[in-house]
Amino acid sequence: MARSNDEVAALFHEYADLISINGGDAYKSRVYEKAARSIGGYHADVSTLDVKGLQEIPNVGRSIAEKILEYFRSGSVSAVEELRAKIPTGVRRLTAIPTLGPKKACALHEELGISSVEELADAIHDERLRDLKGFGPKTEENILHGIELLQSSGERALLDVAMDLADDIVTELSRATGCQRCTYAGSLRRFRETIGDIDVLAAADRSAPVMRAFTELPYVSEVIAHGEKKTSIRTTKGLSVDLRVVPPDSWGAALQYFTGSKAHNIRTRELAVHQKLKLSEYGLFDAESGKKIASETEEDVYARLGLPWIPPTLREDRGEIEAGLHDELPDLVQETDIRGDLHTHTDLTDGLAPLEEMVAAAAERGYAYYAVTDHGPNLYMQRMTDERILAQRDRVRELDGEHTTRGRRGGMRLLHGAELNIGPDGTVDWPEEFLAGFDLCVASVHSHFNQGSEALTRRIVRACENPCVNIIGHPTTRLIGKRPPIDADLEEIFAACARTGTALEINAHPDRLDLRDEDILRAKRHGVKFSVDSDAHATVHLANMRYGVGTAQRGWLTRDDVINTWPETRLRSFLLKGRTARRSRG
Numbered sequence: 083m084a085r086s087n088d089e090v091a092a093l094f095h096e097y098a099d100l101i102s103i104n105g106g107d108a109y110k111s112r113v114y115e116k117a118a119r120s121i122g123g124y125h126a127d128v129s130t131l132d133v134k135g136l137q138e139i140p141n142v143g144r145s146i147a148e149k150i151l152e153y154f155r156s157g158s159v160s161a162v163e164e165l166r167a168k169i170p171t172g173v174r175r176l177t178a179i180p181t182l183g184p185k186k187a188c189a190l191h192e193e194l195g196i197s198s199v200e201e202l203a204d205a206i207h208d209e210r211l212r213d214l215k216g217f218g219p220k221t222e223e224n225i226l227h228g229i230e231l232l233q234s235s236g237e238r239a240l241l242d243v244a245m246d247l248a249d250d251i252v253t254e255l256s257r258a259t260g261c262q263r264c265t266y267a268g269s270l271r272r273f274r275e276t277i278g279d280i281d282v283l284a285a286a287d288r289s290a291p292v293m294r295a296f297t298e299l300p301y302v303s304e305v306i307a308h309g310e311k312k313t314s315i316r317t318t319k320g321l322s323v324d325l326r327v328v329p330p331d332s333w334g335a336a337l338q339y340f341t342g343s344k345a346h347n348i349r350t351r352e353l354a355v356h357q358k359l360k361l362s363e364y365g366l367f368d369a370e371s372g373k374k375i376a377s378e379t380e381e382d383v384y385a386r387l388g389l390p391w392i393p394p395t396l397r398e399d400r401g402e403i404e405a406g407l408h409d410e411l412p413d414l415v416q417e418t419d420i421r422g423d424l425h426t427h428t429d430l431t432d433g434l435a436p437l438e439e440m441v442a443a444a445a446e447r448g449y450a451y452y453a454v455t456d457h458g459p460n461l462y463m464q465r466m467t468d469e470r471i472l473a474q475r476d477r478v479r480e481l482d483g484e485h486t487t488r489g490r491r492g493g494m495r496l497l498h499g500a501e502l503n504i505g506p507d508g509t510v511d512w513p514e515e516f517l518a519g520f521d522l523c524v525a526s527v528h529s530h531f532n533q534g535s536e537a538l539t540r541r542i543v544r545a546c547e548n549p550c551v552n553i554i555g556h557p558t559t560r561l562i563g564k565r566p567p568i569d570a571d572l573e574e575i576f577a578a579c580a581r582t583g584t585a586l587e588i589n590a591h592p593d594r595l596d597l598r599d600e601d602i603l604r605a606k607r608h609g610v611k612f613s614v615d616s617d618a619h620a621t622v623h624l625a626n627m628r629y630g631v632g633t634a635q636r637g638w639l640t641r642d643d644v645i646n647t648w649p650e651t652r653l654r655s656f657l658l659k660g661r662t663a664r665r666s667r668g
């Protein structure tokens with residue numbers, strides 16, 4: 083995806099925040115908020131558009147279009163700079179706390195002179211917030227929670243941010259003189275949910291030209307270390323990148339080493355020692371004679387240790403070594419196995435693109451089926467009505483099978499669904515008679531995150547017991563670095579899913595990745611099935627599927643575990659759930 087769109091979106095999000103911090107009008111702030119979302123989800127690269135082209139983006143008018151042009155012309159937008167200058171950096175630092183809004187941040191700065199996250203934490207512990215209007219013990223607890231989240235996510239980047247950058251670096255370095263191979267390794271190759279730093283590996287006989295190409299990348303803000311074997315840089319966005327250049331014949335050993343994880347490497351090294359071998363980033367050697375035994379490919383290295391090649395997403399020392407030794411590694415689900423997306427939105431609710439565009443983009447991805455699941459009426463701001471959803475259903479039926487995807491007989495099948503809201507008591511938007519008219523229903527929690535554990539658990543179990551609910555969307559509702567997972571009893575929910583034939587979603591949005599890998603592993607033991615979905619609100623989000631599949635792999639899932647890899651007939655019979663029994667009885 084075009085990075086310039088993300089840049090401009092981030093700038094306008096900040097501008098919207100600055101407007102509210104400054105006590106500006108809420109309407110204006112919302113206008114920029116909306117524009118930011120539209121730009122982030124727009125299919126064309128905004129840096130290539132003129133004033134007219136820019137105004138074709140939903141929610142972008144002339145004045146916003148001009149600010150975008152100004153940004154690409156001069157590197158900044160004067161209106162944004164003016165507000166930045168007005169607001170003390172201390173206040174801006176405070177708004178980095180995900181649970182603290184701009185108004186409260188301002189009050190803290192003005193009333194108590196607090197201008198850093200640390201000062202705020204101290205003030206809460208000294209109970210100095212108690213006297214401020216609008217700050218109760220509950221607010222304090224929320225703020226402390228936010229500070230914890232902020233500090234635990236630390237400097238780690240979200241997966242998509244790191245991946246976009248790494249893809250770009252690998253493309254650039256591959257063009258450098260003498261570069262024979264280049265790829266990313268480390269946590270990124272393992273698809274961890276957040277990335278500490280990017281590790282890039284290149285193979286070349288002479289490292290200097292590759293190192294030079296690296297330090298000359300346009301977004302390098304600082305060269306931290308510069309050497310023959312390893313160079314480290316920091317980018318303008320604050321992310322660090324390590325590049326190692328190795329001789330072509332040690333490629334496999336180096337890739338194995340720098341992919342990690344550290345825990346996995348320790349285990350592979352132990353295996354080597356037991357066989358009187360020595361494993362390092364240079365190769366696998368005979369411990370006594372020092373003779374090199376394997377190094378060119380990862381497959382060679384693993385084979386000489388008595389292991390099959392282990393997929394990077396499994397390399398966390400969670401049993402993959404034992405499984406490998408017994409030839410019991412799972413046949414992991416791949417992105418190419420995915421036949422369709424089962425949770426997506428259109429502009430009928432909070433999506434950015436009309437139905438026709440979403441469907442065309444899905445067909446472009448080669449899907450055999452595709453579900454449209456806009457929000458039900460209980461998220462009141464979405465203004466859904468029975469008439470509107472039924473009108474959408476008619477349109478979906480008309481488009482069903484109309485897109486023929488390359489290499490497939492017959493057209494892409496469309497499923498008409500909805501994303502229901504699981505209310506505080508576990509009920510959902512529509513009565514069963516109405517729900518039975520949908521091909522599938524996703525149901526998710528969107529509010530009341532702080533109910534007690536028992537109430538939260540009962541709430542989701544009740545949704546599972548609804549015969550029309552097929553998938554629990556973003557099951558723990560966490561937002562990485564922003565909102566913790568809800569405190570429900572997951573084991574009980576997993577058991578309910580398995581018992582009722584309800585799938586759990588692996589939401590592929592890089593802010594969510596929900597369920598997370600460890601929970602997937604636990605759920606799988608209960609026999610739960612999963613649906614890997616993009617939850618796309620724009621055509622460009624459909625491509626987030628790769629992060630969902632990576633997460634599914636980290637949870638050891640195979641095709642059989644993932645319902646949207648199944649042929650359409652098997653999927654449809656899973657989706658009937660309790661509805662058949664009800665129909666034949668009734």
Ligand code: DGT
Pocket residue numbers: 267268269270274276277278279280281339340341342343344347348
């Ligand atoms: P990150 O950057 O925190 O997201 O996680 P990684 O896994 O990318 O860690 P990083 O960048 O420190 O190191 C890259 C890989 O290099 C790591 O996955 C395994 C390998 N490695 C680094 N330090 C050690 C070490 O002390 N021992 C062993 N065996 N391997 C190491």
Ligand code: CA
Pocket residue numbers: 268269270278279280281
């Ligand atoms: Ca790393």
Ligand code: CA
Pocket residue numbers: 268279280281324
């Ligand atoms: Ca590193």
Ligand code: ZN
Pocket residue numbers: 425426427501555617
């Ligand atoms: Zn959704």
